Amino acid sequence: MSKSTPNPPVRRRNLAFKLRPILRWITRLRSTPHAIAGGLALGTFVSLTPTVGIQFFIVVIIASLLNLNRAAAIIPIWITNPVTIAPIYTFNYWIGLQFVDGPPVKQVSELFLEISKSMAKMQFWEIKEQFNVILHTGREVILPLTVGSVLVGLVCGGITWGLSISLLKFLNTRRRRKNILY
Secondary structure: OOOOOOOOOOOOOOHHHHOHHHHHHHHOOOOOHHHHHHHHHHHHHHHOOOOOOOHHHHHHHHHHHOOOOHHHHHHHHHHOOOOOHHHHHHHHHHHHHOOOOOOOHHHHHHHHHHHHHHHHHOOOOOHHHHHHHHHOOOHHHHHHHHHHHHHHHHHHHHHHHHHHHHHHHHHHHHHHHHHHHO
16 A cells, blocks of 8 residues: 655745735835826726727826826736727726617627727737727717726726825835834
8 A cells, every 4th residue: 555645735825925026116116105006096097998009108198297107107008908808898888878878788899899809910019000990989889988988997096096005105114114123
């Protein structure tokens, strides 16, 4: 009878551990916690609006005007990409339909899937074409989408700001305490 050695327990890394390099990079940005949190919130807001293709330019210009951290503002704009456009825009459209009339969600969802597929075939630098694909959906779709996107973006941007300012203040306090002890 042979003894079988039990498999060693698999250590599951928690989310904070996996995000550690990103958090470390964010906390080392040369800016105040308010400017960094503001940049993250701005990027989150813009990423949820139907401005795919020009989001980078929008966040850089607005972050510069509002004295927010531009690097922090750029990070969240990658939330919307060819894989996530259809579900995000469908949800935003559905929210917008609560305030503005438009075509049925199922029909528009299929349109967003087609947009997503066409954007997946585009090159990164085809910025104008990416934005034009969204613009050509028609006014009856753009209006509810924009209303829903602004509302969802404001809520998500506010949540992002609140969480990030709290986290940044906590990490900065922890770093100061650590430096005092050593």
